[in-house]
Amino acid sequence: MSNPSKKISRTFPSRTEQLLEVREFVSEAAREFGFDDEEVANIALAVDEACTNIIKHAYQYARDKEIQITVNREHDVFEVRITDEGRPFDPAHLRTPNLQDHLTHYRKGGLGVYLMRRLMDAVEYNIKPGSRNEVRMVKNLFRAPSNTRK
C-alpha cells in the first residue's frame, strides 16, 4: 500500500494462456498502489484487452514473440506501457466505434479498444514502423483528501 517501487517491468510470451498471469501481475501492482477492487479489475481488463490485440493482430498468434509490460507509479498516476515488435497497429481501430451500430449488426470483435478507452483515463498509441509499437494507458488515483493544505 505504501511506497511500492515506482517502476516494475515484466516480459510475457505472446500466448493467450499468459493472459491470466498478465492480469495478476497488473492487478497486484494496481492494488499495491491503492486502487480499490473495482478499479483494479478495470485496469486488469484494459491490459488484457491490449495484450489480446497484440497477440491477435500484431503477432497474428505467433507464440514465440514477446510482450513487455512496464508499470510506472508516480504520485497519483498509474501508467502502463505495453510494447511489442509485431505488425503496426492499424490507426483505423483508434476510431471510437458507434456502439449501437456495432451491436445491432452483431459484429464480432473490435470492442477491445473501446473498452480500454472506457476503463482508463488515457489511452495512446506510439507506433514506430519497423521497430516497435507501444500502447500507453493511464489511470489516475483519487486518494482520500489529507488534512494538510498546499
Added chain:
Amino acid sequence: MSDFKVHQRDGEGVSVIELKGYLDAHTATELESAFQKLLNEKKYNIVVNCRDLSYISSAGLGVFMAYIEDVRKNRGDIKLTNMSAKVYNVFDLLGFPILYEIFKDEKEAVIRFKEGKKG
C-alpha cells in the same frame, strides 16, 4: 488445468449452460464449442448461467455476438442470468443489455422462454 469450464444441462425445451472461471481470449474457444454443440443439436432456447463466472473480456463477449444471430434466426434466444456486479459491468459498458435479456436468476429466464412459447 483449465481456468474456465462450461457445463450444459438440458431441461424442458431449454438448455442451460453454466460458466465457471475466467472467460478471456484463451478460453473463449471453449464457449464457442459449447454454442456450436447446441446449434448442432438444434437447441436454440439457451440460458447462460454466469453465477460462477469470475471474469469476462471482450473476447468472451464476442462469442455471444457470434452466435446470437443464428440462434434468433431459429426462433430461439440466448438469455443471461446470475451475473456478479463485476461481470455485469463489462456487459453494461458494451451496451449488451440493449441486445440481450439479462435476469437475476436462472428460473426467471426459463419462465420467460415458456411464456414465449404460449404467446
